[in-house]
Amino acid sequence: MPDQFWDLTMxxxxxxxxxxxxxxxxxxxxxxxxxxxxxxxxxxPHLKKxxxxxxxxxxxxxxxxxxxxxxxxxxxxxxxxxDLKRHERIKAKQTKDKKEGNNTNSFxxxxxx
Numbered sequence: 123m124p125d126q127f128w129d130l131t132m133x134x135x136x137x138x139x140x141x142x143x144x145x146x147x148x149x150x151x152x153x154x155x156x157x158x159x160x161x162x163x164x165x166x167p168h169l170k171k172x173x174x175x176x177x178x179x180x181x182x183x184x185x186x187x188x189x190x191x192x193x194x195x196x197x198x199x200x201x202x203x204x205d206l207k208r209h210e211r212i213k214a215k216q217t218k219d220k221k222e223g224n225n226t227n228s229f230x231x232x233x234x235x
Contacts (some may be wrong), residue, residue, distance in 0.1 A: 151185055158183070 130138070158177040165175055178186055 151183055154181070154183055155185065 127135075155177070158181045161180050162175050162177045165180075169175060
């Protein structure tokens with residue numbers, strides 16, 4: 123292991139250090155998330171009937187913001203898909219009405235003519 127250390131460039135060392143620190147931070151956040159989830163489970167039987175408590179209500183963590191932004195993105199995607207399908211239905215209906223309108227007009231025109 124010491125031989126590998128001395129063969130590292132400064133960039134490689136920084137990348138290893140950054141990765142190690144991110145791993146430690148992720149482990150800490152995971153542990154805190156488990157702690158607050160356990161707290162929510164422990165507290166829930168002592169609440170009034172029908173009332174629930176979420177782990178987010180006990181303690182906020184940095185991952186909550188990431189999850190909220192992910193939820194916002196998901197909602198925006200779903201809304202965009204819904205709008206697109208609605209637009210397609212409206213367009214299809216307009217096309218159908220146009221065809222029926224043209225057929226009716228030509229039919230009426232033939233009847234009169």
